[in-house]
Amino acid sequence: xxxxxxxxxxxxxxxxxxxxxxxxxxxxxxxxxxxxxxxxxxxxxxxxxxxxxxxxxxxxxxxxxxxxxxxxxxxxxxxxxxxxxxxxxxxxxxxxxxxxxxxxxxxxxxxxxxxxxxxxxxxxxxxxxxxxxxxxxxxxxxxxxxxxxxxxxxxxxxxxxxxxxxxxxxxxxxxxxxxxxxxxxxxxxxxxxxxxxxxxxxxxxxxxxxxxxxxxxxxxxxxxxxxxxxxxxxxxxxxxxxxxxxxxxxxxxxxxxxxxxxxxxxxxxxxxxxxxxxxxxxxxxxxxxxxxxxxxxxxxxxxxxxxxxxxxxxxxxxxxxxxxxxxxxxxxxxxxxxxxxxxxxxxxxxxxxxxxxxxxxxxxxxxxxxxxxxxxxxxxxxxxxxxxxxxxxxxxxxxxxxxxxxxxxxxxxxxxxxxxxxxxxxxxxxxxxxxxxxxxxxxxxxxxxxxxxxxxxxxxxxxxxxxxxxxxxxxxxxxxxxxxxxxxxxxxxxxxxxxxxxxxxxxxxxxxxxxxxxxxxxxxxxxxxxxxxxxxxxxxxxxxxxxxxxxxxxxxxxxxxxxxxxxxxxxxxxxxxxxxxxxxxxxxxxxxxxxxxxxxxxxxxxxxxxxxxxxxxxxxxxxxxxxxxxxxxxxxxxxxxxxxxxxxxxxxxxxxxxxxxxxxxxxxxxxxxxxxxxxxxxxxxxxxxxxxxxxxxxxxxxxxxxxxxxxxxxxxxxxxxxxxx
Ligand code: MN
Numbered sequence: 001x002x003x004x005x006x007x008x009x010x011x012x013x014x015x016x017x018x019x020x021x022x023x024x025x026x027x028x029x030x031x032x033x034x035x036x037x038x039x040x041x042x043x044x045x046x047x048x049x050x051x052x053x054x055x056x057x058x059x060x061x062x063x064x065x066x067x068x069x070x071x072x073x074x075x076x077x078x079x080x081x082x083x084x085x086x087x088x089x090x091x092x093x094x095x096x097x098x099x100x101x102x103x104x105x106x107x108x109x110x111x112x113x114x115x116x117x118x119x120x121x122x123x124x125x126x127x128x129x130x131x132x133x134x135x136x137x138x139x140x141x142x143x144x145x146x147x148x149x150x151x152x153x154x155x156x157x158x159x160x161x162x163x164x165x166x167x168x169x170x171x172x173x174x175x176x177x178x179x180x181x182x183x184x185x186x187x188x189x190x191x192x193x194x195x196x197x198x199x200x201x202x203x204x205x206x207x208x209x210x211x212x213x214x215x216x217x218x219x220x221x222x223x224x225x226x227x228x229x230x231x232x233x234x235x236x237x238x239x240x241x242x243x244x245x246x247x248x249x250x251x252x253x254x255x256x257x258x259x260x261x262x263x264x265x266x267x268x269x270x271x272x273x274x275x276x277x278x279x280x281x282x283x284x285x286x287x288x289x290x291x292x293x294x295x296x297x298x299x300x301x302x303x304x305x306x307x308x309x310x311x312x313x314x315x316x317x318x319x320x321x322x323x324x325x326x327x328x329x330x331x332x333x334x335x336x337x338x339x340x341x342x343x344x345x346x347x348x349x350x351x352x353x354x355x356x357x358x359x360x361x362x363x364x365x366x367x368x369x370x371x372x373x374x375x376x377x378x379x380x381x382x383x384x385x386x387x388x389x390x391x392x393x394x395x396x397x398x399x400x401x402x403x404x405x406x407x408x409x410x411x412x413x414x415x416x417x418x419x420x421x422x423x424x425x426x427x428x429x430x431x432x433x434x435x436x437x438x439x440x441x442x443x444x445x446x447x448x449x450x451x452x453x454x455x456x457x458x459x460x461x462x463x464x465x466x467x468x469x470x471x472x473x474x475x476x477x478x479x480x481x482x483x484x485x486x487x488x489x490x491x492x493x494x495x496x497x498x499x500x501x502x503x504x505x506x507x508x509x510x511x512x513x514x515x516x517x518x519x520x521x522x523x524x525x526x527x528x529x530x531x532x533x534x535x536x537x538x539x540x541x542x543x544x545x546x547x548x549x550x551x552x553x554x555x556x557x558x559x560x561x562x563x564x565x566x567x568x569x570x571x572x573x574x575x576x577x578x579x580x581x582x583x584x585x586x587x588x589x590x591x592x593x594x595x596x597x598x599x600x601x602x603x604x605x606x607x608x609x610x611x612x613x614x615x616x617x618x619x620x621x622x623x624x625x626x627x628x629x630x631x632x633x634x635x636x637x638x639x640x641x642x643x644x645x646x647x648x649x650x651x652x653x654x655x656x657x658x659x660x661x662x663x664x665x666x667x668x669x670x671x672x673x674x675x676x677x678x679x680x681x682x683x684x685x686x687x688x689x690x691x692x693x694x695x696x697x698x699x700x701x702x703x704x705x706x707x708x709x710x711x712x713x714x715x716x717x718x719x720x721x722x723x724x725x
Contacts, residue, residue, distance in 0.1 A: 006052060007059045015062035016071060024068045028058075030093060031072035038076075038083035045154035053147060054078060060143035064180070069094075070136040073101035077140060080106040104137035105144070107444065112399065121169040123401040127393035128174065131443045138174065142183055145171045149190040164191040185244045192246040203245045206259045214242075217319060218266055225268065228284045236272040236281065243267070263292075263314050263322035270327045275300065278327045282311055285325055289315035292322060300332070395446045407466050408441050414449045415470035422473055424451040425461075437464050456481070486534025493533050494547075497540040501556050508547055517546040539601070539626050585641070589614035589717035592641045594694025599628035614717050640690040642671055643697055644716040647685040648678075650709045655685060658707055663689060666700045682711075 009032055016023045035054055042050035058074040066074075072094060079085035080102055091099045108128060132138045149167055152160050168191040175183040193200040207214075222238050229236055243251070243265055251262055259265075272278050278300060295314035303309045310328040317323055392406050394413060402416055410428030414421045428435055429448040441447065457477040465471050498505055511526075518529040521542065532538035545553055584607075591597045591611040598617065599607045609630055610617050649655045660670055671688040678684055691697045697715065704713045 006048075007055045009055070012055070012058050012062060012071065015059070016068065019062075019065045020067070027068045027072045027094060027098070028075070031075040031098070034085070034090070034093065035076045035079055038079045038085040042082070044151070046151055050078075050082075053151075056147040056150075057140065057143045060146055061140060064139055064143075066136065066139065069098050070101065070140060073098050073105065073136070074140045074143065076102050077105045077144060078109075081109050101134060101137055101140065104132050104134060105140055107131060108137065108141055111444070120400060121173070123393060123403050124170050125174050125177070126391070126403065127401050127443060128170070130391065130393050135178075138178070139180075142171060142175050142178075142180065146183055146187060149187055152190065152194060160194045164194040167191040168195065185247075188246040189244055192249065196249070199249055200245060203248050203259070207242070207245070207248075214266065217317075217321065218268075221317060221323065222268065224288070225270065225285070228288060229270075229281060232280060232284060234272065234277050234280055234284075236270055236277065238268065238270050240266060240268045263295075264324040266321075266323055268323055268325050270325065271333050272327065272329050275329050275332075278311055278329055278332075281327050282313065285313065285315060285327075289317050291315050295324075300328070392441050393443050394441050395444070397446065397448045404441060405467055409438055409464050409466060410435065410441065410447055410449065411437070411461060411465050412467040412470040413441060413447050414451075415465065415467065415473050417449070419473050421449055421451060422470060423457055423477060424453060424455045426450045426452045426455050483531060486531045487527060488534070490530030490532070490534035493540045494530075494543055497544060501559065503548070503552065503556075508552075513547055517543055520546040541626070584608050586610040586614060586616070588616040590641060590643050592643055592691060592694055592697060593632050594697075597630045597632065599630040601626040601628060611717060616717075640669070640692065642688050643691055645687045645689055645701070645704075645713060646716050647687065647704060647713050648711040649683055649685060650681070650711050653681070655683065655709065659685060659687070659704055662703050662707055663687075663700055666696070666703055668696065668700055686716075 009029070013025050013028060016025065016028065032055075036051050039050040039054075044050055044053060046052075054075045054077060057077065058071050061071055061074050076085070076090065076094075076098075079090075080087060087099055087103065090102060108131065111128075111131075128141070129135075129138060132141075145167060148163065152163060155163070167187050172184050172187040172191065175181075175187060218240050222240055225238050229238070243262070248259070248262060248265065251257060251264075252259065270281055272281060292314045295312075297312040300309050300311055309332040310326050312324060312326055314322050314324045390406050392404050392408060393401050394404065395401060396417065402413065404412055404416060408416075410430065411422065411425050413428070414425045427437070427450045428439075429450065430439060430441070430445050432446070432448075457474045459478060461474045462471060465474055495505060495509060498509055514526040514529070518524075518526040521529060521538075523529045523532070529538065529543065533540060533543065541556075544556060548556065585591060586600075586608050589595075589611040591609055591614075596612040597609050598612050599609055600617070601607055607628070607630075647655075647659060656673060656675055660673075663670055669690045671690055673688075674686040676684045676686070689697075689700060691700065701713050701715070704710060
């Protein structure tokens with residue numbers, strides 16, 4: 001562990017002034033005083049005063065050229081969580097912007113992530129970004145993590161491992177994605193050291209053994225390269241780097257290589273002033289050293305998918321050591337730095353860049369600009385963006401992070417976990433509290449689903465679920481449930497019909513006869529046929545026709561022709577000598593005693609009585625096999641029946657009062673009334689009146705027609721309200 005030099009406030013101020021000469025350093029001074037007072041008396045496990053930590057974090061942030069608000073927030077980042085400091089105080093002294101940053105960090109510090117799965121890690125990274133609202137929060141968090149990693153030695157071994165794993169899974173990739181390559185490398189190296197101490201030491205030892213030789217070698221190699229360029233009068237920069245320990249380790253394990261087989265242990269990078277110079281330098285390098293076949297890549301002529309441009313070539317140097325050269329122009333270099341995020345992500349995930357990556361390339365550009373270039377509020381505002389406006393990240397009770405589309409509800413969450421969890425969804429607790437069914441999940445919510453085995457999807461759930469996944473599951477369930485129901489119903493209807501005609505089920509309704517009838521009717525199988533009967537698009541009689549031998553069918557048909565439905569006083573219906581049928585009056589025409597009527601046999605719903613003149617009977621294209629003659633029983637008792645009447649009036653004001661008085665005078669009751677203005681004075685009056693029979697109705701209609709200002713009065717048998725069954 002390298003010893004960390006203590007940071008003084010003056011150094012932070014100086015560093016800020018360097019990239020932002022007119023910076024509001026008062027904010028930083030104030031934050032220092034505030035945090036020092038809050039953390040007074042607290043010490044870190046290292047024995048240092050607690051304040052040393054926020055100071056180091058703030059100093060790291062000056063390397064990212066952060067603005068005074070972010071530096072101030074960094075100094076106070078642990079005050080809300082670990083001290084008595086009051087958010088209201090921070091707001092009143094430093095303003096809402098700084099408070100938002102500190103609160104953002106406090107929120108993140110309360111999260112712990114349990115799973116190590118790669119898909120989980122990706123969700124966690126996105127959740128951190130989504131929860132931050134302001135990219136400065138993530139950057140401060142990364143600086144915080146970096147300093148914590150640098151001082152990890154003071155923690156117990158168990159914690160060291162846990163934090164290192166989290167760093168490896170979450171924070172190093174996050175730094176990488178934001179284009180903060182140096183932070184990524186340092187985080188990985190420290191985490192590697194704690195997670196795999198043996199492997200770390202081994203690579204460290206191997207590097208140390210060769211350090212002197214490598215230093216001498218690379219210095220000489222770079223000098224030779226510069227000389228070559230100088231002789232040809234090519235301007236450019238030559239630099240070099242060692243691969244970081246963790247990178248070496250990965251290469252060794254992933255490609256099963258020995259340490260000495262890693263040819264890119266040292267990389268030389270040459271940045272020229274022009275594209276043409278790149279090829280000139282390449283010529284020089286290849287003339288001086290032998291290129292290794294198969295290790296030459298011209299990404300200038302053929303840029304990578306993410307627009308990365310550079311020449312890569314590995315050569316055999318004078319000492320026999322292989323070295324990779326990267327040659328590019330300064331323009332290409334800038335572009336490649338911009339594209340770093342997409343580039344690394346492509347390598348990590350082994351999939352092409354996605355829309356997210358475009359976001360990150362843009363973020364990287366912002367960070368590269370640095371706050372020193374343009375300190376306008378506009379720039380700060382661009383950091384406060386929503387990186388994932390279309391997604392929301394929530395926790396399961398086991399602390400796994402789930403990504404859902406924005407607007408998702410707990411029901412969507414349940415279906416996202418498991419179909420059965422969704423199908424038995426009863427409700428949910430969010431952050432321990434019950435929420436309404438249409439609650440929209442927010443980033444960081446902990447969602448616990450309550451279930452019941454009695455609970456099943458209902459149509460209304462489609463109003464609550466917003467994800468296509470959840471909706472598809474609900475629709476699938478409903479479709480299936482409906483199918484089960486229609487099959488059951490179809491079977492029952494045929495059975496009832498057979499029984500009614502005294503036919504033996506065992507003889508006429510078997511698997512074989514069923515299938516034969518289905519095929520004869522052109523259906524794929526009996527199931528499809530039963531389903532059709534169940535949903536009323538096929539009549540049981542049509543099936544009976546195919547099912548029964550010819551002479552049996554004739555018997556059935558003859559009997560049926562003689563049936564007449566008789567509507568009796570108890571609103572039962574009589575069909576021939578069968579008494580137990582259900583009866584309903586059609587809602588469309590509302591026949592009243594006296595109206596000529598027809599019975600319509602509806603599958604599973606008994607007999608529906610329509611007026612013979614009902615327009616909806618025609619629109620139903622009623623299957624003639626289902627129509628039965630019907631008549632009112634002469635003994636029918638006076639039963640009140642609702643009837644719709646439409647009155648067109650010339651004199652709207654007061655009309656309802658006059659009409660109601662007239663109808664009351666006829667000893668009838670108005671069940672409902674709607675008045676619609678058709679012009680300034682004219683209007684329609686739509687009434688439902690309860691009457692005894694046709695005579696009663698006629699009397700009412702005549703009375704209303706006789707009133708002043710009435711243009712027309714008619715009974716409505718409205719096909720628009722026709723019932724389908
Ligand atoms: Mn901290």
